Amino acid sequence: xxxxxxxxxxxxxxxxxxxxxxxxxxxxxxxxxxxxxxxxxxxxxxxxxxxxxxxxxxxxxxxxxxxxxxxxxxxxxxxxxxxxxxxxxxxxxxxxxxxxxxxxxxxxxxxxxxxxxxxxxxxxxxxxxxxxxxxxxxxxxxxxxxxxxxxxxxxxxxxxxxxxxxxxxxxxxxxxxxxxxxxxxxxxxxxxxxxxxxxxxxxxxxxxxxxxxxxxxxxxxxxxxxxxxxxxxxxxxxxxxxxxxxxxxxxxxxxxxxxxxxxxxxxxxxxxxxxxxxxx
Amino acid sequence: xxxxxxxxxxxxxxxxxxxxxxxxxxxxxxxxxxxxxxxxxxxxxxxxxxxxxxxxxxxxxxxxxxxxxxxxxxxxxxxxxxxxxxxxxxxxxxxxxxxxxxxxxxxxxxxxxxxxxxxxxxxxxxxxxxxxxxxxxxxxxxxxxxxxxxxxxxxxxxxxxxxxxxxxxxxxxxxxxxxxxxxxxxxxxxxxxxxxxxxxxxxxxxxxxxxxxxxxxxxxxxxxxxxxxxxxxxxxxxxxxxxxxxxxxxxxxxxxxxxxxxxxxxxxxxxxxxxxxxxxxxxxxxxxxxxxxxxxxxxxxxxxxxxxxxxxxxxxxxxxxxxxx
Amino acid sequence: xxxxxxxxxxxxxxxxxxxxxxxxxxxxxxxxxxxxxxxxxxxxxxxxxxxxxxxxxxxxxxxxxxxxxxxxxxxxxxxxxxxxxxxxxxxxxxxxxxxxxxxxxxxxxxxxxxxxxxxxxxxxxxxxxxxxxxxxxxxxxxxxxxxxxxxxxxxxxxxxxxxxxxxxxxxxxxxxxxxxxxxxxxxxxxxxxxxxxxxxxxxxxxxxxxxxxxxxxxxxxxxxxxxxxxxxxxxxxxxxxxxxxxxxxxxxxxxxxxxxxxxxxxxxxxxxxxxxxxxxxxxxxxxxxxxxxxxxxxxxxxxxxxxxxxxxxxxxxxxxxxxxxxxxxxxxxxxxxxxxxxxxxxxxxxxxxxxxxxxxxxxxxx
Numbered sequence: 001x002x003x004x005x006x007x008x009x010x011x012x013x014x015x016x017x018x019x020x021x022x023x024x025x026x027x028x029x030x031x032x033x034x035x036x037x038x039x040x041x042x043x044x045x046x047x048x049x050x051x052x053x054x055x056x057x058x059x060x061x062x063x064x065x066x067x068x069x070x071x072x073x074x075x076x077x078x079x080x081x082x083x084x085x086x087x088x089x090x091x092x093x094x095x096x097x098x099x100x101x102x103x104x105x106x107x108x109x110x111x112x113x114x115x116x117x118x119x120x121x122x123x124x125x126x127x128x129x130x131x132x133x134x135x136x137x138x139x140x141x142x143x144x145x146x147x148x149x150x151x152x153x154x155x156x157x158x159x160x161x162x163x164x165x166x167x168x169x170x171x172x173x174x175x176x177x178x179x180x181x182x183x184x185x186x187x188x189x190x191x192x193x194x195x196x197x198x199x200x201x202x203x204x205x206x207x208x209x210x211x212x213x214x215x216x217x218x219x220x221x222x223x224x225x226x227x228x229x230x231x232x233x234x235x236x237x238x239x240x241x242x243x244x245x246x247x248x249x250x251x252x253x254x255x256x257x258x259x260x261x262x263x264x265x266x267x268x269x270x271x272x273x274x275x276x277x278x279x280x
Numbered sequence: 281x282x283x284x285x286x287x288x289x290x291x292x293x294x295x296x297x298x299x300x301x302x303x304x305x306x307x308x309x310x311x312x313x314x315x316x317x318x319x320x321x322x323x324x325x326x327x328x329x330x331x332x333x334x335x336x337x338x339x340x341x342x343x344x345x346x347x348x349x350x351x352x353x354x355x356x357x358x359x360x361x362x363x364x365x366x367x368x369x370x371x372x373x374x375x376x377x378x379x380x381x382x383x384x385x386x387x388x389x390x391x392x393x394x395x396x397x398x399x400x401x402x403x404x405x406x407x408x409x410x411x412x413x414x415x416x417x418x419x420x421x422x423x424x425x426x427x428x429x430x431x432x433x434x435x436x437x438x439x440x441x442x443x444x445x446x447x448x449x450x451x452x453x454x455x456x457x458x459x460x461x462x463x464x465x466x467x468x469x470x471x472x473x474x475x476x477x478x479x480x481x482x483x484x485x486x487x488x489x490x491x492x493x494x495x496x497x498x499x500x501x502x503x504x505x506x507x508x509x510x511x512x513x514x515x516x517x518x519x520x521x522x523x524x525x526x527x528x529x530x531x532x533x534x535x536x537x538x539x540x541x542x543x544x545x546x547x548x549x550x551x552x553x554x555x556x557x558x559x560x561x562x563x564x565x566x567x568x569x570x571x572x573x574x575x576x577x578x579x580x581x582x583x584x585x586x587x588x589x590x591x592x593x594x595x596x597x598x599x600x601x602x603x604x605x
Numbered sequence: 606x607x608x609x610x611x612x613x614x615x616x617x618x619x620x621x622x623x624x625x626x627x628x629x630x631x632x633x634x635x636x637x638x639x640x641x642x643x644x645x646x647x648x649x650x651x652x653x654x655x656x657x658x659x660x661x662x663x664x665x666x667x668x669x670x671x672x673x674x675x676x677x678x679x680x681x682x683x684x685x686x687x688x689x690x691x692x693x694x695x696x697x698x699x700x701x702x703x704x705x706x707x708x709x710x711x712x713x714x715x716x717x718x719x720x721x722x723x724x725x726x727x728x729x730x731x732x733x734x735x736x737x738x739x740x741x742x743x744x745x746x747x748x749x750x751x752x753x754x755x756x757x758x759x760x761x762x763x764x765x766x767x768x769x770x771x772x773x774x775x776x777x778x779x780x781x782x783x784x785x786x787x788x789x790x791x792x793x794x795x796x797x798x799x800x801x802x803x804x805x806x807x808x809x810x811x812x813x814x815x816x817x818x819x820x821x822x823x824x825x826x827x828x829x830x831x832x833x834x835x836x837x838x839x840x841x842x843x844x845x846x847x848x849x850x851x852x853x854x855x856x857x858x859x860x861x862x863x864x865x866x867x868x869x870x871x872x873x874x875x876x877x878x879x880x881x882x883x884x885x886x887x888x889x890x891x892x893x894x895x896x897x898x899x900x901x902x903x904x905x906x907x908x909x910x911x912x913x914x915x916x917x918x919x920x921x922x923x924x925x926x927x928x929x930x931x932x933x934x935x936x937x938x939x940x941x942x943x944x945x946x947x948x949x950x951x952x953x954x955x956x957x958x959x960x961x962x963x964x965x966x967x968x969x970x971x
Contacts, residue, residue, distance in 0.1 A: 547798075548868040554802060
């Protein structure tokens, strides 16, 4: 772990990404404590509608007079929890499937991998929209749709790694000393295969935040009055271009968060990728 | 007679994350025309850095801190990168790599790859365009036939994976000789090969040296191969030449304590497998005295304080040890 | 009467690969090992020698049980342990262990050495963590490593140290037979010497029997009690090491011995000993597999496979032209020599003229 962090320390963009991710994480955890007007998650103040940025309201106010700064801060928790739920659900489905398909071989492996290919071919947004229509739009339907479309990425990565690792000498040596299959798969292959999974998950977090925002924007995700970044941009459309701050600050929040996860993921990939391991 | 290659007091160090590593610390050797010089040392002694220094392909962060490299009367260290590229590497110094599979690009035909080298590096004979290419093809075909590659014309049209390890090594020997160099450097070219194939390649190299009048610098860790192939021998320890002389004189009567200890480890000669106690000094902290002193069985007080001078053994080898000063 | 061998192979054959497919192409299996019989006496070192692709590693894995034999019998202490799927085979043969050639790749880089060593004990039923720790520490010192190295990771060790780690890991399982796959390849000579020394020392201390797989004839000659030479999945010659090195009988053995680079130096001959490259299994023919490269082959060799037959006590050779020892043999040898056309070339395989097409005609201008 220490050498990974040290290598990451030399990679400026990755450090920037890590910084952003940590800040977003802190904001998400402490949200209501940091926001100047935590009650603005739901309240409406019709007297101060659409005020431009000022000392009292750094990001201005929205059409219901709510402090946008507070709502951006409060929105971090929602965005992150959607992302974490989706990615961990996808991992929980994808990683075991990849392990089984990679280590077992035979018809089971073939079946799993063909199903994976089929699911991979479905566009994420389209399935999410269809599910939202089917189940009535909500955060839950968005999360379900995203999880159901994201797991194949993990299956493919873990499958490839497991195939490579189970042909490797150390697995052969373990079989030689009589290690059982669960021991080999879970204690040896899984830890060795986990680095690219973490990379993919990091990038996946950013990606999911973006897609969740798109769903919110389309009205298929978060429902008002939730302080959702995508929803805020959708609501702001009516007041553009006059209330420019209404769309700009939630948009920047999405941009910076997604960029942070991507920079961190790219940095991690450079460290983990064996082809790049020699170059510093 | 002027030696083809003469390296004197070569010092190379590399800047790493952990500090300055002294890789070569006074390496000297001479290779006469038409001879085969074996360079022997254990891993990490600086063999490959020596090759890279001579060919001018030191890795990033490495610098030559002292010494000279004379090749056919010219100081290679004074050459620019462009001069080395167009006028020395491949055209006047050929190279045979250790792993023939890594040295060939799997997606191109063998002929394409060898002709590309000749296109840039073959000596100018006045011909141009297709005529020049045809001459190159003819030369490659005759070279491959000499290397005992069956059906050379077909071989040029084949891909690297279609050859066995031994045949691939023959292709690369042909590539090294294609531009008629005066010096060929071989980096452990037979370690990946089977015994009988290795034997064939060694015999082939001997014949080629005599036929083409080239000089061969043969880097290896295997004394058996040296005994089989080489005329002269240069033993390197921790970036220093410790003993140079003819193969017979050194194998029959090794003078330097390191050479003696190393030969005593060879299964053909060992009385008991004791190895050499201790480890090679770290390139980051080389001792001030003799580099082998901490492991030497004959160590004297003088050895620990100052670098030993060059001496001469009774069999005529140059030895870096106070016993022969 | 020799005592019962600790391990015996009777006519073992192994087929590799092969696939019958509905959706995919059917691939015929490759016969990697054909009809190998071997006996390993308790405490001896038997070397299995051959070039890459001769089946020596496959044979090692088959003895271990990781590869299933397609025919033949494997006896451990006289009891059959053959014909089992790999899990059952490993259980029945837990007193046989295998030490990989590439010690670094055989270790999980994510696990510390101590944890890796203790894992073997755990698998073999040592439940008490304290006992595991004690035995790991004791074994690390036994192979000449600092017990503190238990906390370190494989990347922190040198090649020689990793071989010691690999040996410690296997020896903790209290094996009786060790299959050592090229245990010194890739090591520097001074390190190789210490590893060989350790192997000899451990054999004494733990009363081990070694099956030593190697292509380094210098090491084999020094270390082995007996040697078996493999060519294309078959044993072509087997006998006591001293005898085999002093008086090799099979033309392939002679070729191999003559080709090995030795300190004694350059041989009088400047000519190739053997034509061509080691063949692949795809080219296997009904007759002797070595025929197309053999300097003394005759038509009979192409018609049928020469069986492995004794020419002296405990010395077997699979060659129609091999000279049995003794007076009758030398007469026979002279007779066969006279019969073949190329006379003097045959006597010493060192001077067999190899096919060098048109050597003199090609001169490349410098």
